[in-house]
Amino acid sequence: MKNIKELLPIGSVVILKEGTKKLMVIGVMQEDVEGKPYDYLGLFYPEGFVGQAANFLFQADDIREVFYRGYENLEQEEFLSKLEAYYKTRE
Numbered sequence: 001m002k003n004i005k006e007l008l009p010i011g012s013v014v015i016l017k018e019g020t021k022k023l024m025v026i027g028v029m030q031e032d033v034e035g036k037p038y039d040y041l042g043l044f045y046p047e048g049f050v051g052q053a054a055n056f057l058f059q060a061d062d063i064r065e066v067f068y069r070g071y072e073n074l075e076q077e078e079f080l081s082k083l084e085a086y087y088k089t090r091e
Helices: 074-089
Strands: 013-016 023-031 037-044 055-058 063-068
Touching (some): 023 074
Antiparallel strands (some): 013 023, 013 063, 037 055
16 A cells, blocks of 8 residues: 555645646545546646546656645644555555
8 A cells, every 4th residue: 555644735736747737636545436546636727627527536656746735734644644544444
């Protein structure tokens, strides 16, 4: 299992290795309709939500550069700890 506590926080802005447009992270540890897990769900930055077709699931390894790291606090750390515990029960 990957280290969930190393995931970028919501609001981070990145560009993917094969991308030409920045994405803002709006979700972590998301699954597609078939149940395949992804590290992140993102939307175009700065546009934000422009429709379901412009939602992107991607892995940490797909990121070429992080332009901005989102807000982090104790609440976010607790969330990641709970998320990590949840995924350990699924192994």
